[in-house]
Amino acid sequence: MKSKFAITTLCLLLLLAIVQASSSVDLLRKKRTVCAFGQRLCGTRCYGGSQQCLGGSVVCDFGQRLCGTRCYGGSQQCLGGSVVCDFGQRLCGTRCYGGSQQCLGGVVCDFGQRLCAEAINRSFNEIKSYVENRRHNLLQSLKTTQDHKLKILNDQLNLILNEKSKIEQECAIFQEACDIHILTQRIQELNDRIERMSVLGEPRENSFMKFEFRHNQALQDLARSLNSVGRIRVSSTYPPLCRAKIEPAVANLQCAIHIETVDYNGNVRIDGGDPLTVNIWDPYGKLCEYNFHDKQSGTYTIIFRPLISGNHKIDIRIFDRPISGSPFIIDVTKHNNPLWSFGKRGRGDNELSMPVSVIVDDSAEREQVYVLDPGNSRIKCLTLNGKFIGHLGEITDTLLESTSTGLAYRSSTSKFYLLDWKSKLITEFSIANSDSSSNENSQITIHHQITCSSFNEPVQIAVFEQHQNSLLICDNNTFLIVDSRTGDLINKIDTRLFGIKTIKGFTIGLQDEIIVGDHRIHILSYEGKYLRQISSLTQQQIVDVDVHIAHQPPDLIPSYHKQLQSSISLPPHSKS
Incomplete structure (x- = not known):
C-alpha cells in the first residue's frame, strides 16, 4: 500500500511539474511574441522590457519615418523638432518662395543701383578733375x-644799389679835390642824382593780389550747367x-534686323x-560682326553680313533678358532669288528682244525702271514692282535705233x-x-547730240x-571721259596699263x-x-557679268555667271 501511494504521489508531482513547465513555456512564448512584435516595430533587438520597447521604440520608428533620421530615445523631441524642421526645410531649402519676388526685385534693383552709383561717381570724378585743373591753373x-x-622789385x-655805389665812389673822389669850382659843380651833380634817387626809391610794383570769384556770370553758369549735368x-x-523682324538672309549680302520695343x-x-x-x-559657332544703329525712336537696326550659308543663331537681349522669340534661328541661303522678273522673248508689251541696259529713277516724282531694248x-x-507702264521709243522714230547700246540717267x-x-552719237533728252x-x-525733249573724235567703238555709258x-x-x-555739253575729250584711261x-x-x-570688274574689282x-x-575672300571669280552700286545702304554688288546659275556676291566696300 505504501509503495502504491508513493508511486501515485510521484506521478502527481510529475504531472504537476509538466503542467507548470507547460505554463512557463506558454508565458515565455507570449513574452517572446510581444518582444518580437516590438522588435519589428522598433527595428532593434529587445531582450527584456517589451513594454518599454513598445512605448518608446514604436513611436521612435514612426518619428523616424516622418523625420528621416533614426531616433533612439526622445521620440517626442524628434516629432516636435526634427519633423517640423524637415517640413520647413522642404518649404524653404536654400531658395525663398514666400518672398521670392521681393527678394529677386531687391537684388536686381540693388545691383542696378550700384552700377548707376558707380557711373555717377565716375562722371563727377571727371568733373572734379576739371575743377581741380582750374584750381591748379589759378594757383599757377x-x-x-x-x-x-x-x-x-x-x-x-x-x-x-648800383646808383648808391656810384655816388659813394664819386664822394670819395670829391674829398680829394681842392678846387672850389670843381667841388661846387660836383656837389650840384650829386644833388641832382640824389633827387633822381628819391624817385627811383619808389617801388615800381606792389603786393596787391586779389582773387575775384564773382566778377562775371561764370559761377551762375557753372551752377546751371551742374544742374543739367547727368x-x-x-x-x-x-x-x-x-519684337524683331529679320530680313531674308543671303550669304555675302547685308542683312538687317529691325527691333521694335514696347512697354x-x-x-x-x-x-x-x-x-x-x-x-x-x-x-560653326563663330561670332559674326555687326553694326548697331539706335534710331532714338524706340526702334533699333542691326546690320550684319553672313559670310557662309546655313543656320545662324541670333540672340537679342534687353536688360540681359531675351526678347520675344529670342534666340532666333535663320537660314542663310546661298543664292539670292529675285524679288520679281519680267519679260520673255518677243515684241509684245511684256516681251523683250535684246535688253542691253537697265536704269532706275527712284525719285519720288516718278519711281520707274527703264530697260533699253534696241532689238x-x-x-x-x-x-519698281516690275509692272509694265509703257514705251518711250515708240513716241519718236529718231530717238533710238537697233544699234543703241548704252543708257544712263x-x-x-x-x-x-x-x-x-x-553712229557714235550721244543723245541727251528728258521726259x-x-x-x-x-x-x-x-x-x-531732245536737248542736243554730241560725239567725240576719239570714239572707236563706244558701247557703254555712265554719268558722274x-x-x-x-x-x-x-x-x-x-575709258573716255568727255564733256556732256561739247563732246570734248577730258581724259583717256587705258585699263590695260593696270592689268x-x-x-x-x-x-x-x-x-x-x-569701279571696274574683270575677275577682280579695281577702283x-x-x-x-x-x-x-x-578680291574675293575665297579667291574665286567674283565678277563676270556686271557690277553696280547700291546707295541705300552703300554696297558694291558684283555678279557672276557659272554653269547656267546666276549668283550675287558682296565683297566689303566702304564709302570712300
Missing part, C-alpha cells in the same frame, strides 16, 4: 604773377513683348537708349543719255509726264554725279571713283589713278 597763375612782381633794388534715366521697355502695356516706345546685347553665331527699238518703262538734272555705237503712272502722255558735265564712255577696253585685259562691267562710285580715281583692288 598766382605764382607766376608773384614771381613777375618779385623780379621787377629785385631789378629796381639792384638799380638802386540724369537718372529709366526705361519702361518690357523685353518679352519686344509692359504693349505700347510702342518712342525713345531709345536701351542696353541691347546682340550675339550672332554662324553654323525692238524702244525703251520699256516699268514700275543723271538724277540731279533728270536727264537721260543714249549712246549709239554705230515730261503729268501722270507718272502712265507714259501715254509722255513728252520727250559730282562732275556734272562729265560722261564716262567704255570704248574698246578704254585689266577685258572689262566685264563698270560703274561710278559714291565719290565719282571708277580708279576720276583722274585715272589706280587706287586699290578688291
Whole structure:
C-alpha cells in the first residue's frame, strides 16, 4: 500500500511539474511574441522590457519615418523638432518662395543701383578733375604773377644799389679835390642824382593780389550747367513683348534686323537708349560682326553680313533678358532669288528682244525702271514692282535705233543719255509726264547730240554725279571721259596699263571713283589713278557679268555667271 501511494504521489508531482513547465513555456512564448512584435516595430533587438520597447521604440520608428533620421530615445523631441524642421526645410531649402519676388526685385534693383552709383561717381570724378585743373591753373597763375612782381622789385633794388655805389665812389673822389669850382659843380651833380634817387626809391610794383570769384556770370553758369549735368534715366521697355523682324538672309549680302520695343502695356516706345546685347553665331559657332544703329525712336537696326550659308543663331537681349522669340534661328541661303522678273522673248508689251541696259529713277516724282531694248527699238518703262507702264521709243522714230547700246540717267538734272555705237552719237533728252503712272502722255525733249573724235567703238555709258558735265564712255577696253555739253575729250584711261585685259562691267562710285570688274574689282580715281583692288575672300571669280552700286545702304554688288546659275556676291566696300 505504501509503495502504491508513493508511486501515485510521484506521478502527481510529475504531472504537476509538466503542467507548470507547460505554463512557463506558454508565458515565455507570449513574452517572446510581444518582444518580437516590438522588435519589428522598433527595428532593434529587445531582450527584456517589451513594454518599454513598445512605448518608446514604436513611436521612435514612426518619428523616424516622418523625420528621416533614426531616433533612439526622445521620440517626442524628434516629432516636435526634427519633423517640423524637415517640413520647413522642404518649404524653404536654400531658395525663398514666400518672398521670392521681393527678394529677386531687391537684388536686381540693388545691383542696378550700384552700377548707376558707380557711373555717377565716375562722371563727377571727371568733373572734379576739371575743377581741380582750374584750381591748379589759378594757383599757377598766382605764382607766376608773384614771381613777375618779385623780379621787377629785385631789378629796381639792384638799380638802386648800383646808383648808391656810384655816388659813394664819386664822394670819395670829391674829398680829394681842392678846387672850389670843381667841388661846387660836383656837389650840384650829386644833388641832382640824389633827387633822381628819391624817385627811383619808389617801388615800381606792389603786393596787391586779389582773387575775384564773382566778377562775371561764370559761377551762375557753372551752377546751371551742374544742374543739367547727368540724369537718372529709366526705361519702361518690357523685353518679352519686344519684337524683331529679320530680313531674308543671303550669304555675302547685308542683312538687317529691325527691333521694335514696347512697354509692359504693349505700347510702342518712342525713345531709345536701351542696353541691347546682340550675339550672332554662324553654323560653326563663330561670332559674326555687326553694326548697331539706335534710331532714338524706340526702334533699333542691326546690320550684319553672313559670310557662309546655313543656320545662324541670333540672340537679342534687353536688360540681359531675351526678347520675344529670342534666340532666333535663320537660314542663310546661298543664292539670292529675285524679288520679281519680267519679260520673255518677243515684241509684245511684256516681251523683250535684246535688253542691253537697265536704269532706275527712284525719285519720288516718278519711281520707274527703264530697260533699253534696241532689238525692238524702244525703251520699256516699268514700275519698281516690275509692272509694265509703257514705251518711250515708240513716241519718236529718231530717238533710238537697233544699234543703241548704252543708257544712263543723271538724277540731279533728270536727264537721260543714249549712246549709239554705230553712229557714235550721244543723245541727251528728258521726259515730261503729268501722270507718272502712265507714259501715254509722255513728252520727250531732245536737248542736243554730241560725239567725240576719239570714239572707236563706244558701247557703254555712265554719268558722274559730282562732275556734272562729265560722261564716262567704255570704248574698246578704254575709258573716255568727255564733256556732256561739247563732246570734248577730258581724259583717256587705258585699263590695260593696270592689268585689266577685258572689262566685264563698270560703274561710278559714291565719290565719282571708277569701279571696274574683270575677275577682280579695281577702283580708279576720276583722274585715272589706280587706287586699290578688291578680291574675293575665297579667291574665286567674283565678277563676270556686271557690277553696280547700291546707295541705300552703300554696297558694291558684283555678279557672276557659272554653269547656267546666276549668283550675287558682296565683297566689303566702304564709302570712300
